[in-house]
Amino acid sequence: MKIALQTAFLLFAGALFFGGCSEAESKSPETAAHGPKVVKTAEVKALDYREEVFATGKLGDSEQMKLSFKTGGLIKRIYVREGQTVRKGKRLADLDLEEIKARSTQASIGVTASEITIKNAELALERAERELRNVEGLYRDSVATYEQLHDARLQYQNAKNQLESARMGLRASRQDQNVAGFNLRHSRIVAPANGTILKKLSEVNEMVGPGQPVFLFGSKDKAKVIRVQLTDRDIVFVRLGDEAIIEFDAFPDQTFSGLVTEIASMADPYTNTFEVEIEVQSESENLRSGFIGQVRILTSAHEYVMEIPIDALIAGDRKDAEVFVVENQTAQKRKVHVYKIKEDKLLIDEGLKPGEQVVILGGGYLENGDTVAIAGN
Structure with missing residues (x-):
């Protein structure tokens, strides 16, 4: 009898437990048929969202130029090395001047020869003019014939032409002399401003042609810039004067501010991207050309x-x-x-x-x- 009562109690408790579970499940959000x-x-x-554009670029000088000799020749001396900082006017390289000096001397000799030619032409003109006056007098006295007068006039005109030709030759010789002097003065390369030798493109004893780059030079008189490439979807938001925040791997705990100073008007034909130049607002000497930076441009586009x-x-x-x-x-x-x-x-x-x-x-x-x-x- 006691065992039967215990069994009945357990069955009753189990029914209450499962009934309670069923009621709780029916009230869950997933299955509830009634109630919120x-x-x-x-x-x-x-x-007020401000569009931001992200890009990566390389730091460089805002004013980079390729320095070369005006005339071709053999490089005799190079006075600087890559990465060296130089001041304006410092001599960077010289050509072998032997051939250039010879050309300059030859031009000077040409000027001297032209001056002598002019003097001879002036003397010839003077003689022809005197001869013409004599023949004209004799012709008036019916001593000289018309043919003799005509010949004297031709000789006089020829002497005038010879003098004019000599003067033109002198002007040409002086131009050659100026060119030779210019080439002589530009047979050396000097620093056009305070800056850095970013790259040396030639070596001593190499033959270079006129205008062939010898150095890649970066001016320090201007601020450094970082150049980034943007897609057409990003470039439409960027305007001149937009602010930028720049981070360099070399300075992980430091950020630099910048301003957009140049925007390409057309896409690069090979990459189909637009180059944007951002001026870095910093005078730190530790910023070096070639640093890779991550740029966040805070555009003026609001939405x-x-x-x-x-x-x-x-x-x-x-x-x-x-x-x-x-x-x-x-x-x-x-x-x-x-x-x-x-x-x-x-x-x-x-x-x-x-x-x-x-x-x-x-x-x-x-x-x-x-x-x-x-x-x-």
């Missing part, structure tokens, strides 16, 4: 958008998306237009208003028009 579904929401926030957590998204197709908005304790499915995804936030430019509540947890169990209760209220 509990959800978690977030408030829609208005945001008034709504910000919501990305968890509010229940469906999406490219820029078109759907979220649940709680209105009067009911879930209303709303179509929105996504402006941009920013980390764990969605930036919405159409479909939402500030202060509205969007469902961020429990939306997967909702249908349009469901009654909801906001968790925590």
Whole structure:
């Protein structure tokens, strides 16, 4: 009898336990047929969003130039090395002057010869003019014939032409002399400004042609710049004067400010990107050409958008998306237009208003028009 009572009690307790479990499950958000579904929401926030553009580039001097000799020849001396800092006017390299000096001497001799030719032409003109006067007098006295007078006039005109030719020859000789002197003066390379020898492109005893680069020179009179390449989707936001924040691997705990100073007007034909030049606002001597920097450009492009957590998204197709908005304790499915995804936030430019509540947890169990209760209220 005692065993039978115990068995009956256990059966009764089990029935109560399973009945309680069944009732609890019927009240869960997933399966409840009656009552509000509990959800978690977030408030829609208005945001004046400033577009940011990210890129990576190489640091360099804003004014870089290739230095060369005006005339060709054999390099005799190079006085600097790569990476060396130099002051304006310092001699950097010389050509072998033997041939250049010979050309200069030859030009000077040409000038002297032209001057002598002019003197001889002047004497010949003077003699021809005197002879013409004599013949004209004799012709008037009927002593000389007309043929003799005609010949004297031709000789006089020829002497004038010879003098003019000699003067033109002198002008040409002096031009040659100026060119030779110019080449002689430019048979050396000097630093055009305070700066750095970024690269040495030739060596001693090498033959170089006129204008062939010997040094790549970076001026220190101007600020350093970092050049980045931007796609067409990013370049449309960037304007001259936009601020930038720059980080270099060499200075992991330091940031540098910059300004956009140049924007390419056309894309590079090989990469289809646009080069943007950003002036680094720093006079630090530790910044060296060639440093790789990460750039964040704070563009002047602003957009008034709504910000919501990305968890509010229940469906999406490219820029078109759907979220649940709680209105009067009911879930209303709303179509929105996504402006941009920013980390764990969605930036919405159409479909939402500030202060509205969007469902961020429990939306997967909702249908349009469901009654909801906001968790925590």
